Amino acid sequence: MQFDPFVIPFNIGLYFILIYAVVRCVLWFRDLSRADKLRLQRGFFGRPFAKSLKEIFMESLIHRKILKSNFRLGYMHMSLAFGWFLLILFGTIEADIFGTRHLNPPYKAIFFKFFNPEHGRNGIEAFYAFIMDFLLAFILSGLLLAVIKRFSSRVVGMKKTTRLKTLDKVALTSLWLIFPSRLLAESFTSAAYDTGSFLTGSLGSVFASFLPVNELAYPFWWLYSISLGTFFILLPLTRYMHIPTELFLIFARNSGIRTGDHYGAFTEIQTYSCSSCGICIDTCQLNLSTGITDIQSAYLLKGIRNNEDVKDIANNCLMCGRCDQNCPVGIELTPIRMIMRREPETKSGDNGFFEKYFPSHVKIPVPKTNGSLVYGWLPAVKTTKAEVLYFAGCMTHLTPAIKKSMIKILDAAGVNYNFMDEEGGVCCGRPLMLAGKYKQARELINYNSKIIKQSGANILVTSCPICYKVFRESYYLNIDVYHHSQFINSLINEDVLRLRFLRKKITYHSPCELGRRSGVYAEPKEVLKHVGRLQLTRHEDENAYCCGGSLGNMHISYAQKKKIASDAAKDLTRNNPDILATACPLCKKTFSPVTETPVADIAEIVAEAIILSHPDKKNYSKVISLKEPVDISE
Amino acid sequence: MKNKVIVIGGGTAGMEVAGQLAKHDCTVTLLERSAETGGHVRDWYHLFPDRKDSREVINYLENLIRHKSISLFTDTDVNDIVRENDFFVVRTSDGKELQADAIVVSTGFDLFRSERKEEYGYGIYDNVISSADLEKMFRNDEIKLQNGNIPSKIGMVHCVGSRDEKVGNVYCSKLCCVTAVKQAIEIVKRIPEAKVFCFYMDIRMGGALYEELYKEAQQDYGVNFIRGKVSEVSQDIDNKLITKVEDTLTGRPLKIGLDMLVLMAGMEMAESGQKIALSAELDTGENRFFKATDLHYGSNKSNKNGIFYAGTCTAPMNITETISHARAAVIDVIDYLNDRSN
Numbered sequence: 003m004q005f006d007p008f009v010i011p012f013n014i015g016l017y018f019i020l021i022y023a024v025v026r027c028v029l030w031f032r033d034l035s036r037a038d039k040l041r042l043q044r045g046f047f048g049r050p051f052a053k054s055l056k057e058i059f060m061e062s063l064i065h066r067k068i069l070k071s072n073f074r075l076g077y078m079h080m081s082l083a084f085g086w087f088l089l090i091l092f093g094t095i096e097a098d099i100f101g102t103r104h105l106n107p108p109y110k111a112i113f114f115k116f117f118n119p120e121h122g123r124n125g126i127e128a129f130y131a132f133i134m135d136f137l138l139a140f141i142l143s144g145l146l147l148a149v150i151k152r153f154s155s156r157v158v159g160m161k162k163t164t165r166l167k168t169l170d171k172v173a174l175t176s177l178w179l180i181f182p183s184r185l186l187a188e189s190f191t192s193a194a195y196d197t198g199s200f201l202t203g204s205l206g207s208v209f210a211s212f213l214p215v216n217e218l219a220y221p222f223w224w225l226y227s228i229s230l231g232t233f234f235i236l237l238p239l240t241r242y243m244h245i246p247t248e249l250f251l252i253f254a255r256n257s258g259i260r261t262g263d264h265y266g267a268f269t270e271i272q273t274y275s276c277s278s279c280g281i282c283i284d285t286c287q288l289n290l291s292t293g294i295t296d297i298q299s300a301y302l303l304k305g306i307r308n309n310e311d312v313k314d315i316a317n318n319c320l321m322c323g324r325c326d327q328n329c330p331v332g333i334e335l336t337p338i339r340m341i342m343r344r345e346p347e348t349k350s351g352d353n354g355f356f357e358k359y360f361p362s363h364v365k366i367p368v369p370k371t372n373g374s375l376v377y378g379w380l381p382a383v384k385t386t387k388a389e390v391l392y393f394a395g396c397m398t399h400l401t402p403a404i405k406k407s408m409i410k411i412l413d414a415a416g417v418n419y420n421f422m423d424e425e426g427g428v429c430c431g432r433p434l435m436l437a438g439k440y441k442q443a444r445e446l447i448n449y450n451s452k453i454i455k456q457s458g459a460n461i462l463v464t465s466c467p468i469c470y471k472v473f474r475e476s477y478y479l480n481i482d483v484y485h486h487s488q489f490i491n492s493l494i495n496e497d498v499l500r501l502r503f504l505r506k507k508i509t510y511h512s513p514c515e516l517g518r519r520s521g522v523y524a525e526p527k528e529v530l531k532h533v534g535r536l537q538l539t540r541h542e543d544e545n546a547y548c549c550g551g552s553l554g555n556m557h558i559s560y561a562q563k564k565k566i567a568s569d570a571a572k573d574l575t576r577n578n579p580d581i582l583a584t585a586c587p588l589c590k591k592t593f594s595p596v597t598e599t600p601v602a603d604i605a606e607i608v609a610e611a612i613i614l615s616h617p618d619k620k621n622y623s624k625v626i627s628l629k630e631p632v633d634i635s636e
Numbered sequence: 637m638k639n640k641v642i643v644i645g646g647g648t649a650g651m652e653v654a655g656q657l658a659k660h661d662c663t664v665t666l667l668e669r670s671a672e673t674g675g676h677v678r679d680w681y682h683l684f685p686d687r688k689d690s691r692e693v694i695n696y697l698e699n700l701i702r703h704k705s706i707s708l709f710t711d712t713d714v715n716d717i718v719r720e721n722d723f724f725v726v727r728t729s730d731g732k733e734l735q736a737d738a739i740v741v742s743t744g745f746d747l748f749r750s751e752r753k754e755e756y757g758y759g760i761y762d763n764v765i766s767s768a769d770l771e772k773m774f775r776n777d778e779i780k781l782q783n784g785n786i787p788s789k790i791g792m793v794h795c796v797g798s799r800d801e802k803v804g805n806v807y808c809s810k811l812c813c814v815t816a817v818k819q820a821i822e823i824v825k826r827i828p829e830a831k832v833f834c835f836y837m838d839i840r841m842g843g844a845l846y847e848e849l850y851k852e853a854q855q856d857y858g859v860n861f862i863r864g865k866v867s868e869v870s871q872d873i874d875n876k877l878i879t880k881v882e883d884t885l886t887g888r889p890l891k892i893g894l895d896m897l898v899l900m901a902g903m904e905m906a907e908s909g910q911k912i913a914l915s916a917e918l919d920t921g922e923n924r925f926f927k928a929t930d931l932h933y934g935s936n937k938s939n940k941n942g943i944f945y946a947g948t949c950t951a952p953m954n955i956t957e958t959i960s961h962a963r964a965a966v967i968d969v970i971d972y973l974n975d976r977s978n
């Protein structure tokens with residue numbers, strides 16, 4: 003059995019990290035809710051497992067998403083991850099085929115050259131040595147980019163790179179040392195035995211001309227092993243923990259586990275999966291427009307990992323969801339932030355050595371109301387029986403042109419509806435949720451739910467995407483919820499709303515809460531195509547900018563919000579549209595003061611285009627339900 | 637040779653400057669972008685605090701500029717101002733190139749466009765009007781609702797577009813409070829049974845005889861002053877304006893049905909002034925008005941030697957203050973011209 007003491011550091015590191023990973027996974031699994039455990043078990047024996055393997059290959063190794071959004075940055079990640087993976091794979095095969103025995107311990111593959119210095123002289127061996135050299139060169143090229151990125155992030159096409167803590171720096175140094183020390187160790191050994199391919203061979207002969215390669219090789223094999231060992235042992239304490247964690251995340255996500263509003267194992271897995279790539283910093287408008295660079299999701303997750311107080315970071319965010327959309331790891335960043343805005347119940351300082359490796363996590367329970375109707379004293383809202391219930395929302399009451407237009411549209415289409423908050427109503431609850439006040443929000447939700455239930459309506463239409471989101475997700479009602487753009491679209495499709503063409507150029511701003519946060523992109527555009535010429539913008543759908551007026555951020559000043567708004571408006575009106583259309587009263591209010599282009603809600607544009615009486619006027623009967631009705635009678 | 641001065645803007649300040657400079661032996665070119673001189677005063681009916689007919693002021697100003705050394709160009713916009721050695725060249729929208737030894741900028745203010753506070757429903761609900769619209773009604777002697785009826789419950793909203801961070805104006809326009817008081821009295825005089833409510837944040841009565849007028853409004857005309865900001869306005873089926881107010885004195889939300897709502901629009905730096913500021917590189921403050929070199933003793937001087945300011949292009953002012961400020965500008969101009977010829 004071939005052995006040399008220098009492999010010990012590597013062995014310690016390797017077995018430590020393997021055992022650690024297993025223990026951590028078990029702990030995480032234990033902390034999952036019952037339902038999530040089941041999902042995971044089912045996933046393990048089903049399609050999710052295969053799907054995860056594919057995704058791990060594409061994302062964790064190839065880094066396809068980063069490659070697509072930023073080639074140089076993607077190449078850097080790919081060469082390190084995929085290159086290293088191949089090096090280990092080919093190394094193992096090499097040790098198996100060309101080594102003295104089959105089924106070797108892992109160190110044999112890693113330090114193959116040391117134990118088989120004569121290998122690779124000719125024929126198939128030389129070809130194999132060439133491949134191994136090539137892989138090493140591939141990794142080193144990525145490493146070079148990484149080193150440059152540390153000192154100047156612009157080189158890899160990024161505006162900001164993440165800041166590091168001390169342990170990260172030690173781990174980073176050991177990571178950086180791994181491949182150069184392997185290169186030198188292999189080169190020296192090759193030179194001593196006159197083997198090695200294009201990289202290690204040629205470099206070795208250069209060194210041999212002026213250095214005592216024989217004596218130098220051994221210390222560098224030690225260095226190689228120590229760097230690997232150090233890196234493995236420090237890994238759980240540093241951001242490199244994302245490498246093993248991401249694998250678990252991908253599998254959990256494919257098994258159907260979602261963040262929801264619980265802080266639990268899955269949230270924790272996500273916080274550890276962040277690779278600190280910094281893409282979220284680059285896409286955030288708080289950075290682009292106002293130069294705020296310390297609140298982005300990378301820092302939020304880092305703060306959570308380090309058990310710091312993240313209140314200020316969590317609250318200083320537009321909740322626009324642009325970073326979620328761009329995060330290559332697919333972390334549910336905004337839902338996590340929503341949770342972090344709530345009051346944590348326990349907060350433990352993890353200081354001991356053991357706690358550092360196995361931190362106890364924060365508990366942030368979902369607040370509950372005691373069930374009593376807090377707003378019971380409000381005058382009762384009377385509703386007559388009608389198919390459709392219209393809820394304008396507070397913001398729409400502040401933009402009466404939208405409300406007026408909706409009434410005109412509903413009347414023109416002959417919809418039998420009830421105006422729930424005609425006399426003013428109670429807030430939908432979302433603003434309080436965004437402020438982390440779940441309990442108070444639930445009290446509002448309970449109040450509104452009662453009115454909605456009593457109305458007996460089957461369809462709830464709202465003009466405000468903020469209300470739309472909370473009605474859909476946080477009200478437990480058996481009712482179809484439509485945003486008015488969706489409802490208008492179905493009225494047009496049913497042919498109960500006839501519109502003329504306005505001959506105007508329109509650009510559409512997709513509101514965050516309707517688009518990215520609720521996934522409604524198509525219907526508003528469909529509607530606009532009926533009444534005008536829809537122009538495309540540079541940032542469509544999930545890439546749309548936030549208007550800056552977000553209720554989610556009470557930290558920044560009006561001046562800063564205005565800056566974000568005018569930057570976004572400038573981008574939207576580059577093609578000089580006649581109307582800047584949006585589908586949210588808040589966006590309208592935010593954009594109106596900062597652009598010369600008239601800003602209008604979809605409802606206003608449609609109301610203007612209505613052909614009032616057309617001869618064979620049909621009346622709205624019942625719009626096709628969003629949820630396909632299931633017939634179970636026969 | 638006589639000194640030449642160009643005055644940009646033919647409102648109260650510009651006319652006063654032109655007239656006084658002509659008296660002091662200058663040749664004056666007065667540029668006005670609209671068809672008529674007189675500025676905002678023309679749109680006003682009576683002036684506070686003594687309810688003087690605004691036409692008296694207009695007559696005074698028109699007589700003042702009827703002078704052989706003043707040439708007036710109306711419908712003329714200024715494109716840019718360049719300094720060439722010792723004199724200025726002003727290029728106008730109709731292609732003229734005018735030369736002058738000194739320049740007085742008196743571009744005045746724009747009334748805040750009330751549509752921008754959409755929650756008040758201006759341009760959306762029939763009977764939401766601005767303070768300027770009401771003055772027109774006074775002039776035509778018909779205070780009527782859209783349907784021809786006489787309003788009996790009228791609300792006046794203070795601070796529309798002023799003291800409002802959301803619209804980007806944190807300053808107080810200074811005149812709207814007293815305008816509201818004056819208009820409230822005028823309404824009650826014409827419609828004695830009318831109830832008028834003023835919704836205010838603070839009442840600012842800092843001018844001569846303002847406080848007296850405020851007292852009169854309450855004692856003799858029964859105008860109600862409610863301390864609270866209007867949050868939103870909606871319209872019911874009878875076209876009544878349902879107005880929601882937070883009454884900050886009693887600490888309770890208030891809902892009141894009104895026939896008519898008058899918005900006390902604030903004053904903003906004129907857009908034409910902003911254009912000139914950009915092209916001539918004149919300093920403006922955070923409130924966008926021109927920034928004079930010193931608030932105390934240099935309120936007519938700009939950062940460019942030879943260019944002076946007069947009137948409300950530097951801050952909200954009433955007519956008395958505008959005329960005083962204009963006369964002060966004349967002294968600065970004459971000083972400048974004398975220093976130059978010595």
Ligand code: SF4
Nearest residue numbers: 276278279280282329
């Ligand atoms: S949160 Fe996502 S985008 Fe941001 S640094 Fe982490 S991995 Fe990158």
Ligand code: SF4
Nearest residue numbers: 286319320322323325
């Ligand atoms: S949600 Fe929007 S504002 Fe918040 S960190 Fe992400 S990109 Fe920035």
Ligand code: SF4
Nearest residue numbers: 795798808809812813
């Ligand atoms: S004068 Fe009165 S109404 Fe006008 S801005 Fe000042 S406080 Fe408001």
